[in-house]
Amino acid sequence: xxxxxxxxxxxxxxxxxxxxxxxxxxxxxxxxxxxxxxxxxxxxxxxxxxxxxxxxxxxxxxxxxxxxxxxxxxxxxxxx
Amino acid sequence: xxxxxxxxxxxxxxxxxxxxxxxxxxxxxxxxxxxxxxxxxxxxxxxxxxxxxxxxxxxxxxxxxxxxxxxxxxxxxxxxxxxxxxxxxxxxxxxxxxxxxxxxxxxxxxxxxxxxxxxxxxxxxxxxxxxxxxxxxxxxxxxxxxxxxxxxxxxxxxxxxxxxxxxxxxxxxxxxxxxxxxxxxxxxxxxxxxxxxxxxxxxxxxxxxxxxxxxxxxxxxxxxxxxxxxxxxxxxxxxxxxxxxxxxxxxxx
Numbered sequence: 452x453x454x455x456x457x458x459x460x461x462x463x464x465x466x467x468x469x470x471x472x473x474x475x476x477x478x479x480x481x482x483x484x485x486x487x488x489x490x491x492x493x494x495x496x497x498x499x500x501x502x503x504x505x506x507x508x509x510x511x512x513x514x515x516x517x518x519x520x521x522x523x524x525x526x527x528x529x530x531x
Numbered sequence: 532x533x534x535x536x537x538x539x540x541x542x543x544x545x546x547x548x549x550x551x552x553x554x555x556x557x558x559x560x561x562x563x564x565x566x567x568x569x570x571x572x573x574x575x576x577x578x579x580x581x582x583x584x585x586x587x588x589x590x591x592x593x594x595x596x597x598x599x600x601x602x603x604x605x606x607x608x609x610x611x612x613x614x615x616x617x618x619x620x621x622x623x624x625x626x627x628x629x630x631x632x633x634x635x636x637x638x639x640x641x642x643x644x645x646x647x648x649x650x651x652x653x654x655x656x657x658x659x660x661x662x663x664x665x666x667x668x669x670x671x672x673x674x675x676x677x678x679x680x681x682x683x684x685x686x687x688x689x690x691x692x693x694x695x696x697x698x699x700x701x702x703x704x705x706x707x708x709x710x711x712x713x714x715x716x717x718x719x720x721x722x723x724x725x726x727x728x729x730x731x732x733x734x735x736x737x738x739x740x741x742x743x744x745x746x747x748x749x750x751x752x753x754x755x756x757x758x759x760x761x762x763x764x765x766x767x768x769x770x771x772x773x774x775x776x777x778x779x780x781x782x783x784x
Contacts, residue, residue, distance in 0.1 A: 502670035
């Protein structure tokens with residue numbers, strides 16, 4: 452059986468993913484994708500997968516947004 | 532192709548996808564219902580067989596260590612590729628970042644950010660080290676630990692210390708450490724071959740107590756090497772990107 456916490460988190464993750472897609476400005480999108488990564492990490496924790504939680508926390512919430520930010524900074528610099 | 536035709540193709544393809552998707556959903560096992568024997572067998576034998584209480588690590592670094600070796604080298608090659616591509620660009624452009632940014636008003640790093648990031652560097656290193664060295668006892672591992680360790684270096688940069696970041700992680704050294712980490716993983720496997728066992732067999736003593744830090748033989752060792760490789764790879768990518776992306780204040784040089 453799915454618990455109320457798991458259902459809530461699934462709904463939050465779906466909302467988060469939609470928010471990432473609907474964010475138009477890339478810089479803001481980086482922030483929303485980071486928060487989405489955090490939500491996913493909590494979801495994995497609620498589904499009893501702490502190892503995936505750790506990977507998702509480090510990669511989804513930190514590493515990916517960081518690399519995206521640096522890439523955006525580089526692209527903007529070249530456009531100037 | 533007119534938009535109208537395009538919409539029809541989408542509707543047909545989307546409808547077909549939806550039908551197959553729903554068909555597939557019906558055949559799925561129910562929520563929380565695990566039919567396969569593999570997980571149950573692993574849960575039963577992993578702790579007595581490997582002395583690792585982190586069973587996920589036992590799968591990653593022992594039963595499926597060869598898969599993990601492949602994943603390790605995917606990251607290795609990706610980092611090498613990024614470094615190669617960016618280095619080529621750097622040589623192409625003679626103007627340094629300082630010159631380009633001369634007329635730009637660069638805000639100094641605020642004391643608050645510097646304080647917070649500096650305060651977090653120590654704890655971050657401890658957490659990263661813990662994660663990378665405790666794969667055998669907890670659901671952590673070298674991969675997560677390595678990225679957390681690399682984050683400590685990024686915090687040094689965020690504290691406004693680009694020059695310290697560069698001094699702590701010279702590209703040649705990071706390159707070498709990354710290669711040593713990846714190579715050591717492969718070497719652990721070759722050591723088993725030299726002893727007449729299969730590739731990546733757990734050849735080290737397992738320790739008497741399952742769940743002790745010094746237990747589980749090569750699981751702990753491989754996890755540690757993965758941590759070294761991942762940390763170096765990530766620092767390398769970040770360093771290369773920072774090098775040519777961000778503004779270097781003249782005072783930092």
